[in-house]
Amino acid sequence: MWGVLAQDSLETAAGKGLDWAISTFGWLFVVAADVFLLLAVYLALSRFGRIRLGRDEEDPEFSTLAWVAMMFSAGMGIGLMFYAVAEPIQHYAAPPPGSGAEPGTGGAAGAAMQYTLFHWTLHPWAIYAVAGLALAYATFRKGRGNRVSSAFVPLLGAERADGGWGRAIDLLAIFATVFGSATSLGLGALQVAKGLNLTMDVKDSESLEVVIICALTAAFVVSAFSGIHRGVKWLSTANVVLAVALMVFVFVVGPTVYVLGVLPASVGNYFQNLMTMSTRTGAFVGTEWLAAWTIFYWAWWLSWAPFVGTFIARISRGRTVREFLIGVLLVPSGASTVWFAVMGGSALRMQQTGDADLVAETAKGAENALFAMLDHLPLYGVSALVAMLLVALYFVTGADSASLVLGSLTSRGALKPPSWIVVAWGVLIGAVASVLLLAGGLKSLQQATILVALPFVVVMLALCVALVKELREDPAAAHRPRTSRPRGLQAAVRATVGEEADTETYDRRHGGI
Template sequence: MTVSGTSAATEDSRPPGDAPVQPDPCAPGIDRTVLGVAAAVSVLFVLWGILATDSLASVTSAALDWVASAFGWVFVLASTAFVVLSIWLALSRYGRVKLGRDDEKPEFSTVSWVAMMFSAGMGIGLMFWGAAEPLSHLGTPPRGLTEPNSQQAARVAMEYSFFHWALHPWAIYAVVGLSLAYFTFRKGRRGLISSAFFPLIGKRAEQGPGKAIDIFAIFATLFGSAVSLGLGALQINSGLTNLWDVPESTPLAIGIIAVLTVAFVVSAITGVKRGIQFLSNTNVVLAVALLFFLLVVGPTVFILNTLTASTGGYLYDLIPMSFRTGAFGGEKWMAGWTIFYWAWWISWTPFVGAFIARISRGRTIRQFVLGVVVIPSLVSFVWFSVFGGTAISLQLGGTDLSAAVAESPEAALFAVLREFPFFTVTAILVMVLVALFFVSGADAASVVMGTLSSRGNIEPKGWLVAMWGVLTGLVAAVLLLAGGLSALQSLTILAALPFLFVMVGMVVGLLRELRREPLSATMAPEIRALMIAAERPAPANSDAS
């Protein structure tokens, strides 16, 4: 058996008729078909929202109802399958396969790696829903499982918050990011979603079918990013209202969107190593400071009890929660929460997956799954225990927060912080965090959309990145005009549905190609080293007579 020090794909390891390619990942050139179609449809959507806002709102609402009722089970089943797949890949012999050459080292430190993926993956969502979701479930328990505002409702509220923000979303990100990193850095393909389809459709992955896949990925990225930008604008608007009585209004939210859009376009153009890495590390420092403050001045014992009990309850109920579809009640709740979340994460996977792949070169599949699924899930447990646990403690202790949350979820975190010292400082810190989390996530999205529309170039042209950034801001503004938070949720699910089937194809392609890995690539490093030493020719015996 020959042990190779590199694992670049060869012609023998490819499907019949699939000639080996070795593209330059930084090769210049715009894919005019992908860019033209994706940009044209995006502009038409913006014009539709500006010229016929009511029509857009009614169409998206009706389409949402149809998708949630007809395909809700698909979202539930697929997201759970992604969790199982991620765990299996990490534990299997394929966990030792490097995302790159066998001797390649990671490009970023583990701390920066985790910080960047977390900021891009869900930072702004955690700021928006950290207190709002547990409070919402406390006042309106999921699927009517228990009495509102009771101890039992508090337990269910925390378990479902964990469910929506831990293993499932990060496993959804992981399967796309892993597939892209594998085909880009180990197999020498371009950094495109369509590259994962070479084992299935061969050269057609570079032709019409592959271009259609990349166009779907751009749409999902554009609308998923727009949703986050809309949520961020709403929360910053609420912070201004709480601090300085600035009236909440759609025009002000659109103005905030404009400012944030300019900020993340500038950050994106500076590149990953400078702009995104710096912002991500800054986000982590500020977020930890806010967590520590609330842990110290808040109900510390209750928070620690909540973390312990809710983690155990979540793990105990994980399997039944993972397969609930609303078939026996609670279908409306499922559509508004669980299915919305699964669709939101799926709509983010093209850019979060591509971004995670971009920063994960040189790590093994096992390291990748541990870093992308397990570590962020643990952070989510802590985050919701601190913010959600504090909010629930206040509500059960007699401070009425439910009315504020029901009227405007974006105000929940400010309502909680108002009950503790230094509200002005913490409120400003929240708004800064929301802005930075969005900038660090949206600039990654703009770069990825630029990559998808320029044949996989991981350093797309600045004007292309800026164009996609501006379109993201315009889509977010249009959605706020068309119905605020409900419109944001509706379009997320609609954009995610076609890409869900793309994800299934990516998984099939990844598994098919992994089966062709040489045995040496899946061995433990020490065994591989022994085999290499055994294959070396014995040194000549100079003392032989």
């Protein structure tokens, strides 16, 4: 309502609030993202990795392919389409401070790919992994409701986690989810509108963007009524198939040899400079670039953490902690690396050889970049149509998944919330996205994301403490598999606690020997 009734006031307040948040707490976003990555790697390699997210004998609910497809589509689908070309090209034209690269040079191209991978691979998926693991463990291992507050029982106790403190945590998660999702849907509307303008000469305007949001929200409603085992699962699989087809097309008809060189070189630069990039807080260089890129991304991923974490938890029943973390960290990160190497690498090569002036096109708006690159390849009409269809499908699956999570958070953690609540949240997310676009476009979307994510950083850090505390108390992390026990120990069990006792009872009495 603030955005509808007083756009100028909202824009001014958001701008001042953002400046304060970045100057005061920019370091907190950077440190928190590093904590999540280190914790995810530690848990995957530790003895906690063998704990199953469910009963000890339970099998995964979804196949690995469906699991990966839904996880990937929910995590960052629209963002991959929006920034696939735009981010590398923008870094090429204006290299990150401290990179030492000159604009428009080979060094700038290397820095562009390096920072793009930094923003889209291990760090964001570590944020999702920690949130998803805590929620999956609380829901399927401990049998609590599927809401963020359920994971805080080890810190708050069951009564407080189910009372006012728990509701406050869930409310913060709801705000973060609504604005994080609205940001992605706004980006999707911008890109679809630009695609229609370039391919069908439809006038690009704010009205068109709002119409697109309304139309895709209506499509989401149809998907929402079909449930997670149909709508989300089928659309997510279709997204992956179409994205792979578009990527293979660009790889084959584009600068194939150059892309093959970009992939290993970018990965090498990324790992070589990971420590430096991960610890930059703006203390020695200006914070403007960090605010526009790294801190915005970390805030975006944090605002998506309750949504993506809850959704990944919902589809991960029956998997072990190690399987969950390795899958969530490496599979989407690897796929994103290949995606940016093909799409971003092809765009950089076109710019370097003079085949296209993508810097100028991107300067008109980041939503132009992908279509401008496809325009310089064969079959532009077909590839542009596929790109628009991909964005639209990602919009629907993103709204579908976010609304399912919001429905669960506002239905006492129900795994199957009432359809009307899910649909109501989808409509509200679309409305917020429309208002933010009208209030200032991409800049307004970024401001709202960072401001809403700030208080949720504290929640996420506390979530890490609660998760580790609970995993340490799990009997499955303390003892080795039963088949590995020597006969003498089995005899000691029977002698100590009786013939009918099992090894879990022995572990409980004797400190998990």
